[in-house]
Amino acid sequence: MKSKLVNIDIPWVEKYRPKSFEQIVSQNVAINSLKDFVKNGNMPHMIFTGPAGTGKTSTALVIAQTIINKEDYYPNVLELNASDTVRMDYVRSVIKEFVNQSIIIGKSQIKFIILDEADNIPAQVQQALRRIIEKSSQNVKFILMCNYINRIIDPIVSRCAVFRFVKLSKEKIIERLKYIATQENLIVPKRLEDALYHTLYFISEGDLRKAINTLQMAVALEILDNLNLDELLKISGYLDESTLKKLIKQLKSKDFIASVEIIRSIENFEIKNLIRQILEYFSELDINLYNLSNIYSYCGDIDYRISQGADNIIQIISLIAEIIRSVK
Numbered sequence: 001m002k003s004k005l006v007n008i009d010i011p012w013v014e015k016y017r018p019k020s021f022e023q024i025v026s027q028n029v030a031i032n033s034l035k036d037f038v039k040n041g042n043m044p045h046m047i048f049t050g051p052a053g054t055g056k057t058s059t060a061l062v063i064a065q066t067i068i069n070k071e072d073y074y075p076n077v078l079e080l081n082a083s084d085t086v087r088m089d090y091v092r093s094v095i096k097e098f099v100n101q102s103i104i105i106g107k108s109q110i111k112f113i114i115l116d117e118a119d120n121i122p123a124q125v126q127q128a129l130r131r132i133i134e135k136s137s138q139n140v141k142f143i144l145m146c147n148y149i150n151r152i153i154d155p156i157v158s159r160c161a162v163f164r165f166v167k168l169s170k171e172k173i174i175e176r177l178k179y180i181a182t183q184e185n186l187i188v189p190k191r192l193e194d195a196l197y198h199t200l201y202f203i204s205e206g207d208l209r210k211a212i213n214t215l216q217m218a219v220a221l222e223i224l225d226n227l228n229l230d231e232l233l234k235i236s237g238y239l240d241e242s243t244l245k246k247l248i249k250q251l252k253s254k255d256f257i258a259s260v261e262i263i264r265s266i267e268n269f270e271i272k273n274l275i276r277q278i279l280e281y282f283s284e285l286d287i288n289l290y291n292l293s294n295i296y297s298y299c300g301d302i303d304y305r306i307s308q309g310a311d312n313i314i315q316i317i318s319l320i321a322e323i324i325r326s327v328k
Helices: 028-040 056-067 070-076 088-100 123-135 170-183 190-204 208-220 229-235 241-252 256-265 271-280 289-307 312-326
Strands: 046-049 077-081 111-116 140-146 161-164
Touching: 028 056, 028 161, 046 056, 056 070, 056 111, 056 140, 070 077, 077 088, 088 111, 088 123, 170 190, 170 208, 190 208, 190 229, 208 229, 229 241, 241 256, 241 271, 241 312, 256 312, 271 289, 271 312, 289 312
Parallel strands: 046 140, 046 161, 077 111, 111 140
Antiparallel strands: none
């Protein structure tokens, strides 16, 4: 894959961020309702919930940019990444002050507070935020975005209109990647095109933002000049195909020692990614349905242990032992 005059200085996720409702991919149910709110001017507080990379932030920005003129935008819109900044002092000072300012600059009749990753705000801070939302005037609207709405306290949820964003299909993600490749003059050999986009989709796990970032990273590092998909997998924290197939072969043979040697020979990998790759090959392993369900449950246990600081190598070796025990 070669490219001509590609500008990689600008993040492509920003360069190709939707500028209108029509450009937002595969969220018709939510978008149609939101367009009505914007048209009628009867705007509630809102929560956008769904997986990463499905267009929640882009939609919030489109709403604000549609209602507020460009020259009036920054004085009337407060954008925050809640996981980084929203703590008690910040809520009591910056957010409260922004809400209490009665002056709206320019011709806009409304101000927005856009909180990304709101599910990472501690519960105690959410209680303080809830009181601000309750007391905010009609011309100040909150848009909260989260991956897990169950982490938002009920008093906030009950005061907002909830819009659910669905995971994007493989076809829609590949369609968008092809559009970007065309705009950036990337030349993809026809015989390798399907493999490239399948690999990008697999790495992204359905996250369009991640897929676009991976494509740009591959161009920046010149990995795609010779379309080296193994390098693309490795820099994304996955095993290359040849090493993965060697591991699967040893698992089929129930060879624990050889499987562990392969794992120890790998320099860098992310255990969650490796588990995903192994699960992709489960259909080739002779495991009955009962044992298969136990292994899926065991993967959940491993994920929890790692989140609590357990050693990656020990955990993946324990999974290999469980798989080999279950193979007929």
